Amino acid sequence: MSQDATSEGDLRNTGMSLRHDREWDYELERIVEEVEERDASRVGLQFPEGLKRRGPAVADDLRELCDDDVTFMLSGQPCYGACDLDTYLMRRTDVFVHFGHSPMKESDKIIYVPLFSNVDPFPILEDALDELEGDEVGLVTTAQHMNRFEDMCDWLEERGYDVHTRRGDDRLTYEGQVLGCNYASADIDADQVLYVGGGKFHPLGLAMEHPEKNVVIADPVNNVVTIADTRKFMKQRYASVHKAMDAEKWGVIFCTKIGQGRMEIAEKIIEDNPNAYLITMDEVTPDRLRNFAMDAFVNTGCPRITTDDGPRFHKPMLTPQEYRIAVGDEPLDSLEFDTFHGTW
Amino acid sequence: MSQDATSEGDLRNTGMSLRHDREWDYELERIVEEVEERDASRVGLQFPEGLKRRGPAVADDLRELCDDDVTFMLSGQPCYGACDLDTYLMRRTDVFVHFGHSPMKESDKIIYVPLFSNVDPFPILEDALDELEGDEVGLVTTAQHMNRFEDMCDWLEERGYDVHTRRGDDRLTYEGQVLGCNYASADIDADQVLYVGGGKFHPLGLAMEHPEKNVVIADPVNNVVTIADTRKFMKQRYASVHKAMDAEKWGVIFCTKIGQGRMEIAEKIIEDNPNAYLITMDEVTPDRLRNFAMDAFVNTGCPRITTDDGPRFHKPMLTPQEYRIAVGDEPLDSLEFDTFHGTW
Structure with missing residues (x-):
């Protein structure tokens, strides 16, 4: 793995905050x-x-x-x-x-x-080739690096790879783009996916959504190549589901943010379970949920609040599918990453 | 001061949270x-x-x-x-x-x-009489105790007091009612005001708004009589104003909550000060303000966030009038409590 200091990036692990005072094009x-x-x-x-x-x-x-x-x-x-x-x-x-x-x-x-990143992805792509097996590879990236997506495809093809790309669904703007809640662009016919971008947030979701694929992370921002490892996250998910199996009272969170509403899922749970209560809010925080004496929560809003921030809440918080597993409507081994489709 | 355990109340110092599992009438x-x-x-x-x-x-x-x-x-x-x-x-x-x-x-x-309190106010009113001087007294209370307001007036009059009451303005529903941001009901022709209600939140605002009056607090919930003392708060306010006098960059907060918007005040500041920036949000929290590299903030939303939570923020936060003092438009000794009028 390369640690070349000359190509140090400007984004932290979240891919959001800035390490250096870099120029962006605010248009x-x-x-x-x-x-x-x-x-x-x-x-x-x-x-x-x-x-x-x-x-x-x-x-x-x-x-x-x-x-x-x-x-x-x-x-x-x-x-x-x-x-x-x-x-x-x-x-x-x-x-x-x-x-x-x-x-x-x-x-x-x-x-x-969009605020495209001006970081050069090719040095880290070069390093990432060592981790690829065979010549079939999917390629995905985040909005910040979309301006280099075609160049990256060409670069890989020049090196003999068969590059699989697609545009996921209408929640995504670009071919090859992933969001924290949507990895449909990685629904491609290859056993490995190369993710180019800063941090672990997106590739972890990608690997949870596509557990059958090897996810190689080429991070041009922190200048490091890694393989996504979802074991810690999956253990946490199973632990939360198990804890919630004894729950009697369920808080069902409907998120009021414009692109995070899944009312039909929330209402279905309420209709079927007399011990479920519909709670609406924009920011889903531990403080706000502590106000309600529930045994467990189902979050129909942003799935990443559930998977990434779950341990910060005082009671188990599950995705809608995890809820169905906890109440016995689906088998435990059906557990999948919660994704979000459609726009607002 | 009485500490009679038999009349223990059900509200904490905020007057909001419950100590006992008391019955309310949810209508x-x-x-x-x-x-x-x-x-x-x-x-x-x-x-x-x-x-x-x-x-x-x-x-x-x-x-x-x-x-x-x-x-x-x-x-x-x-x-x-x-x-x-x-x-x-x-x-x-x-x-x-x-x-x-x-x-x-x-x-x-x-x-x-409304959820009227069923606590009996008369035992603590009896105790409060010791703190009254002369027979002219204003009477105010909060929404929770409004159902007993007339009884309390009668009770005081029977004991020889000339009870002054009024309905403040259209932000208030009832005669004699106070809010955390509005004490117009205490604009009466008496040097002392008897406040009946739980906690210190309302009477402190009342005493800051009416510094010339003696504010006697008859708290039937915690069963205690005290005199409102605003010194600590006023010291904090002056300290914040002084700290903010050196500020160059000002964040001007416009609160988007339905009854907390004062856009004309916020826009006036922005128009007059090229180093002022208009920032909109619903919940005004230290975390949210830390996102902005300002030297000081002016809060045009809830005045109690400014006066009560002020020390929790990383930079001085002022009321609109305190801002005018800090930038030299008004003299320091003009400092008054910030109140809110009108509805939404």
Whole structure:
């Protein structure tokens, strides 16, 4: 594994927060054009958590470029994806700019600024070749690296690989793109998938969703090649399911975030189980759930809250399928990673 | 001060959370009637923080009383007042029940269930008489004790007091009622005010808003009589203002909760100060503000976040008037408690 210091990256393990003060392309001109075209007086700016610090400087630059009577408003709401638009701010501004995520759904009102990474993926791809077996390989990456996706395909093909790619479903913008909750782009006819991107968050989900595939992680940001290992996570999932098997009272969480609602799943549980209670909220946090004297929770919102943050909650929190296993409607060995499809 | 154990109350210092498992009147019949009358299929239930645990049992009782096809949904959002309605749930249910606060504004959609306390206020009123000077006294209380307000007035008058009361403004439902952000009911022509209610939260705000008056606290819940002392709070306020005097970059918080928006104040600051940035959010928490590299914050939302939780934030947080003092627009000795008027 290479540890070349010259290609040190700018994102931490989450793939979100910045290690260095790197330049991003905020596409200010495109924003200013839209502001002028729509004669906007209120403009909303929403950044993901790791980039929120950049907001005021971006607002400064936009103020310079726009008329004095334009008011810029920064969203202070937590934001973890395009599933998580600040709808309050969106409805109350003439132009709403969402930075750092690819569109889950296009809308006239919203300008999506993807913030592509300018890190060079090829040195780490070179290292990753050692971990590939045979010449059939799937290729996936995150929104930040989509601008290099075709180059990466070509690069692999030049080296004799048969590269399998697809566009997953309509929750995804690009061919080869994965989200924390959707790995349909890896439903390809190859036993191994090469994931290019920062951190462990996406490849762990990918490996849980596709347990039959070998997932090779080429991380150009932390400059490291690893193989995704889901054992710790899967053990935690089974432990949570087992703990929840004794539960009598169930809290069924419906998440009110625009792209995280699965009401039909939540209502089905409530209808079938007289000891289940429907609880609605936007941010699903340990503090908020501690308010309810339940024995276990089912989270119909973001699956990554359940799998990644699960141990932080005072009671077991399960995905909808894990709930069905815990109450005996499905066998234990059917356990699968919870994914999210469709837009909002 | 009396410490009679026989009249131990059921509310903690916040006046919100329960010490004993006391019976409340949830007015189930009124709710069922409305559900039937409107042929509702979705009913939202919102409780304040300290009563959220009661939600599932109330939902159980309502399920028993209503048709099987009615779905009850519990709000998991934090809730600290009628300023803080769960608008998401309200818009998506046929009947929306808000428990524990008096109406800030009536609406066809909302059933307000006040949850009056059944604690007897007269033993502690008897004790409080020792702290009153002269026979002119103002009387105020919170929504929980409004059902006894007239009785308390009569009781005081029978004992020779000239009781001053008024209904503050349209943010308040009842004569003599105070909120954490509104003490207009204590704008009366007497030098002392008797506050009847649990905890220190309301009387401290009352004493800060009316520093010229002696505020006697008759707490029938914790069974104790005290005199409101704002010195610690006022010292903190002055310290925060002083710290913020050196601030260059200001974050101006606009709270998106239905009854906490003061956009004109927020926009005025932004217009006048090129180093001020408008940040919008619902819950104003230390975590959320840490995302923004500001030197100080102005909170145009709930004043009690500023005064009571201020020290929990990593940078000084000021009320709008304190901001004007910090930037030199008003003299230091003009400092007043920030209050909230109007509805939503």
